[in-house]
Amino acid sequence: MTLIHERVSLAQQGKNETVICKMKSGWLVLGDVQFLEGYCVLLADPVVESLNSLDSEQRIDFLNDMSIVGDALLAVTDCYLINYEILGNTETALHAHIFPRYKNETEERRKKPVWFYDWQNAPKFNKEKHGELMQKIKSYLEKNIITK
Structure with missing residues (x-):
């Protein structure tokens, strides 16, 4: 079991304090470290190995959710650009x-x-x-997309 599996399980149980909200493709959480304020991670739920493990519709949902989080960060922080990364070398479970x-x-x-x-x-x-930043991100997402 990966750290991603553990974090998703905790989110499902309401025990992951980094959770911002549930999105269509998974859980949006604030990163464990905040060297760049607002750094987020999108955790796929259900947990799968990689983007290629998803069917076409699920891939679209995950990538769309990822980009919408970027929109939220652009709207509620002073950032000027968003970097997106999907790796999987260390934690072999889909997360962005x-x-x-x-x-x-x-x-x-x-x-x-x-x-x-x-x-x-x-x-x-x-x-x-x-907490306040998390609430701003969540509010933006609730106003601009449907979260689950």
Whole structure:
């Protein structure tokens, strides 16, 4: 079982405090670290190995949900760009990283992938600190799409 399986199971039980909302294709959560405020992860539910494990309609739903989260981040934060990444090398379960990018990042960081950030010392998710941002994202999504 992967970390993604565990996180989805906790979300289904209402025990994952990083959950922003349930979307058509899965669970939207705020990232465990917030070196870029608003960093989100879309966790497929049901959990599958990869995007290629889904049928055409499910793929469209997942990719559409992913892009709509980007719209929400553009609307509720000061970011100017969204980076989307679907990897799966470490956690072999479909999930998408959604990174807001900010003009106040150093030029060196802004031009490189987010993986060059110091993840170990990055600000950690904190419900009290990030709750308002989570609510803004959720409200945007509820007003602009149908969430489940």
